[in-house]
Amino acid sequence: MNRQEAAETLALEAFVWVLNSDFLDVFLNATGADQGQLAALAQDPVFLGAVLDFLMEDDARVIDFCDATQRRYPSVMEARADLPGGQLPHWT
Numbered sequence: 251m252n253r254q255e256a257a258e259t260l261a262l263e264a265f266v267w268v269l270n271s272d273f274l275d276v277f278l279n280a281t282g283a284d285q286g287q288l289a290a291l292a293q294d295p296v297f298l299g300a301v302l303d304f305l306m307e308d309d310a311r312v313i314d315f316c317d318a319t320q321r322r323y324p325s326v327m328e329a330r331a332d333l334p335g336g337q338l339p340h341w342t
Contacts, residue, residue, distance in 0.1 A: 254295070257332035260325060261298035264305055267315050277304055299333035302326055 251259070268277050269288070278284065281300055283291055291297040305311045305326055316323050330336045 253332045257329035257336075258295060258298055260321070260329040261301050261333065262292060263319055264315055264326070265292055265298065265301045267318060268301060268304065271314075273304075273311065277301075280304055296334045299330060299335050302330040302333065302336075306330065 268274060281297075281304070283297075305315055312323060312326050315321070316325065
């Protein structure tokens with residue numbers, strides 16, 4: 251599995267986690283997606299990057315996701331860098 255495939259896998263796990271969390275409505279509002287589009291969007295690497303961006307907006311979300319999936323906390327940021335748009339410079 252290459253780096254992008256691994257990143258997509260992690261992002262899909264994050265997507266499922268968001269779908270089953272109390273954050274679903276917040277996520278849908280933030281992305282502008284509706285529930286009827288979610289299956290198709292899950293196949294889009296750009297959308298999967300947006301899922302990880304959503305997680306990284308709040309440290310508590312990253313911690314909760316990583317604890318639930320037994321992943322290292324930096325894994326979300328590392329995966330984001332391997333998806334489209336993740337290579338952009340961070341000015342903060």
